[in-house]
Amino acid sequence: MASSLLARSLFGAHRFIHSSSPSQVRNPRFFSSFLNLKTLSHLPTDSAHTTIKTFQIHRAMASSVAGDRTSFSTKYVSVNDPVVSVDWLRANIKDPNLKVLDASWYMPDEQRNPLQEYQVAHIPGALFFDVDGISDRTTKLPHMLPSEEAFAAAVSALGIKNKDDLVVYDGKGIFSAARVWWMFRVFGHDRIWVLDGGLPRWRASGYDVESSASGDAILKASAASEAIEKVYQGQAVGPITFETKFQPHLVWTLDQVTSNIENKTHQLIDARSKPRFDGAVPEPRKGIRSGHVPGSKCVPFAQVLDASQSLLPADELKKRFNQEGISLESPVVTSCGTGVTACILALGLHRLGKPDVPVYDGSWTEWGSHSETPINTSE
Numbered sequence: 067m068a069s070s071l072l073a074r075s076l077f078g079a080h081r082f083i084h085s086s087s088p089s090q091v092r093n094p095r096f097f098s099s100f101l102n103l104k105t106l107s108h109l110p111t112d113s114a115h116t117t118i119k120t121f122q123i124h125r126a127m128a129s130s131v132a133g134d135r136t137s138f139s140t141k142y143v144s145v146n147d148p149v150v151s152v153d154w155l156r157a158n159i160k161d162p163n164l165k166v167l168d169a170s171w172y173m174p175d176e177q178r179n180p181l182q183e184y185q186v187a188h189i190p191g192a193l194f195f196d197v198d199g200i201s202d203r204t205t206k207l208p209h210m211l212p213s214e215e216a217f218a219a220a221v222s223a224l225g226i227k228n229k230d231d232l233v234v235y236d237g238k239g240i241f242s243a244a245r246v247w248w249m250f251r252v253f254g255h256d257r258i259w260v261l262d263g264g265l266p267r268w269r270a271s272g273y274d275v276e277s278s279a280s281g282d283a284i285l286k287a288s289a290a291s292e293a294i295e296k297v298y299q300g301q302a303v304g305p306i307t308f309e310t311k312f313q314p315h316l317v318w319t320l321d322q323v324t325s326n327i328e329n330k331t332h333q334l335i336d337a338r339s340k341p342r343f344d345g346a347v348p349e350p351r352k353g354i355r356s357g358h359v360p361g362s363k364c365v366p367f368a369q370v371l372d373a374s375q376s377l378l379p380a381d382e383l384k385k386r387f388n389q390e391g392i393s394l395e396s397p398v399v400t401s402c403g404t405g406v407t408a409c410i411l412a413l414g415l416h417r418l419g420k421p422d423v424p425v426y427d428g429s430w431t432e433w434g435s436h437s438e439t440p441i442n443t444s445e
Contacts, residue, residue: 148247148416149240149262149377152271155233159190165226167234170265171197171209171242171406175350183237187275189268193224194287195234197242197406200249203298208404209245211317211427214310216297217253222307223289228255235261235268239375244409248425254311260413263376270374318399318426320433326399327360327440333392334362337402337411338430345443350403354434357441359401363390367407370414383414394418401426401433 158164168188170180184194200220202210212220226232232250236243243260250258261268269275296303326332336358341347343364345357358364369386370378378386387394398415402408405427412423426433433439 145256146419148260148413150233150259151262152268152273155189155261155268156271156273161231163229164231164233166192167195167232167243167246168192168236168265169195169197169234169243169246170237171245172238173350178237180237185278187265187269187277189235189265190274190276192235192276193226193283195224195246196287196291197245199291200294203294207428207432210405211249211252212294213297214253214312216294217249218306218308218310219293219297219303220290222305223293223303224286225307227307228309230257232258233261234258235264237265239264239266240371240377240410240413241375242406244413245406248316248409248412252313252316254313255308260377263374267374267376315422316424318424320426320428320436320439323359323399323401323426323433324439330361332397332399332424334359334426335387335390335392335398335400335411336362336364336430337367337400337407338364339366340364342403342430343444345441349430349434351431354431355441356434357443358430359433360440360442362401363392365390365392365411367402367410370410377414377417380417383418387415387418394420399424399426401429403429404431405429 155166159166166189168180168184170183172178172180181194181196184192188194198209200212200217201208202212202216211217232255234243234246234250240260240262241264243264247258247260250256263270265275293303323334326334336343338358342349342356343358343362343366347356349356365386370383372378377383384394392398394415398420400408400411400415400423402411405425408425408429412425415423434441
């Protein structure tokens with residue numbers, strides 16, 4: 067039933083809105099050891115110098131084969147930087163070892179439907195990753211991290227394997243894509259990057275978008291939804307092509323946040339807006355108290371993005387955190403409303419050389435719904 071309903075929802079003519087991409091020089095694999103020039107600004111001087119030399123060698127080799135049309139297609143991505151540019155993706159989108167995920171999700175009051183928007187326009191070949199659907203079905207909290215078995219089943223149904231490299235994007239720029247980036251890393255898959263600027267920047271660059279979805283995409287989206295349901299109903303699923311390796315240090319629970327109030331092992335950074343953090347405005351979800359966890363600090367997620375909703379350069383990110391008295395030399399944990407924008411802070415901290423920042427998954431929706439949890443306000 068779920069499969070047929072989704073098929074009817076998604077089925078439509080498969081077409082391209084813009085002209086197809088020009089021929090390009092391509093590497094047979096998606097490398098993760100190389101930086102594009104834009105990311106060099108985020109590296110220490112010594113690292114950038116070494117990478118520039120490597121870039122010059124690879125560019126020279128590519129140029130000898132294909133002339134000078136190597137501005138993007140010979141650039142690799144770095145495991146040290148969590149984002150890739152739209153130009154890089156455009157040049158590498160047909161790589162067989164690369165999969166692209168549309169992980170668009172919106173706040174309830176925005177009244178936007180990510181699946182419908184995916185149908186209208188998405189990056190060619192992108193799979194739809196349902197942030198609300200691929201989640202823990204045993205809790206009333208929104209889009210909580212699913213079990214390892216459930217995540218493996220859903221991701222396998224999407225056709226993703228451990229060997230795949232992933233680029234994830236969303237419809238706002240950098241928003242819910244960061245959540246999916248974090249999810250894959252929690253389950254042991256580090257070969258994932260967020261598309262800097264997301265779908266808006268992709269379209270602003272004049273690159274192709276695809277309308278509706280192929281039959282294959284329909285089947286995979288439907289299969290992922292059904293796989294999650296089966297796992298939580300105790301039914302058999304398969305085949306499993308993605309094996310998880312849970313990384314518990316990347317996820318915090320309510321108990322850990324509670325203990326941290328006294329132990330102060332980590333600096334807790336809240337990604338919500340300052341009025342919400344201060345308790346000056348009501349929470350968007352009913353039944354949730356206003357305020358913040360005692361001892362936490364506020365860095366609204368929008369402050370780590372530029373006007374195009376792309377991640378700020380490293381030097382500007384450092385300024386943002388320093389302004390709030392946050393030491394980048396000490397452990398950090400991030401939080402927000404429902405565990406989405408906290409991942410944007412984790413993304414920015416990853417760029418600053420802190421790849422192991424945990425996210426409080428339940429975030430304020432969990433903390434504020436408990437009558438016994440301590441709350442501070444700034445009023």
